[in-house]
Amino acid sequence: MSQRKLEDIMAEVRSFPSIPGAAVKLLTVLDNPDTPASKIEETLRYDPGLTANVLKLTNSAYFGFPAKIGSVRQAVTLIGTKRLIQIVMLSCVSAVMDKPVPGYDLPPGELWRHSIAVSVAAEGLVKEQSIPAADEIFTAALLHDVGKLILGGFLKEDIKKIELAASRGMSFEMAEHSVFETNHAEIGALILKNWSLPLQIVDAVRWHHTPDAAGKTNPVLDLVHVADVLSLMIGIGVGKEGLQYEPSMAATRRLGLKPIHLEKVASQTLERINELSDVFGSK
């Protein structure tokens, strides 16, 4: 029974929509720091929707460039490739992540707001603590819960079993595992692997609730882990499972965090989330 369910879940992973071809192409292009702006412009030209979104985001309050940026070429020169990757990822995944998530009881737009919140909080922690973290942090944070889009449907069907498991006090991803032999973090990692995203991002998503089980420590993973719990605590994207996750002591120690850091970042996060989600017209 459970084996068949796992097979059904994996079938959905295989048929999950991919991110637009232009995005994958662009990520490869951007991977090379010497890519000329003209090459990036050329890649984006084939996707006018993406180009429009990139320019809209570039000019948003969140990125805070004083001058109006009117072309992709100008954007590349002014904001650099690191920010451009973030902007491209934001545009590409918003359509996927904006959907309601049954099972977890997330209304339309709430998973997206949560994804933005975790990205913003993770970047806030990096800044607050001057943590040397890779550029992948923003994308990993943005996509950490993509697995919920698949598991949500299965969760809904088996909600009684999940609730029974969760009522024993175990963390929610363990409750998922006890019923499905997988959890939303693992499913998310499989999706991103199919998207051919860098391994560091795939791993950060895979272990975002259990960073100590990852085998190899990594600040990107620790940051996504901490930022995720923090965002749930302030009520952004908090679903049926509430706060039923266990923050890792080791991860906060590795990052050198103190309570004041978490609270300070939380106090700065709300406004920045609104700046970003305003661009997409959601709440």
Place this chain on the structure above:
Amino acid sequence: MRFVVEVGDMKVGGGDDLLLTLALGSCLGLMVYDPAVQVGGILHAMLPLSRINPEKAQSNPFMFVDTGVPALFKALYDLGGHKTRMIVKAAGCGNPLGENEMFKIGERNYTVLKKLLWKNNILLESEDVGGSASRTVYLELSTGQTIISSKGKKWEL
């Protein structure tokens, strides 16, 4: 009218108004009601103490328990409410699992609230705080009825 109180915000009203606030995780939801004049309000405060970000507290006192609670009472006094008649209820202040003190913001929110109320001789009429559940609160201002909804169930606070 139906008003949604966002995270780090406060709303007051009276008469036929219905106030609600969604997704209280570790945040404090404070409901204050004066039945004699039928005015009340909800505060949805995120963090215990304003001193971690004084600038933010200046622009938005409702983000913090220590600045938000006095602001809520003051707003109700302005609407004709009186301290001795106020019915005060608390919800939220949840925490994730485990013993990591850093993430016990909910617990700290509750501690600061209790201290503030105690200093001002105010008692909580009822509370539904702690645990790991997320809560939504409805406050009906014609009756003062306070309903909590969490994990698909509803009950009166």
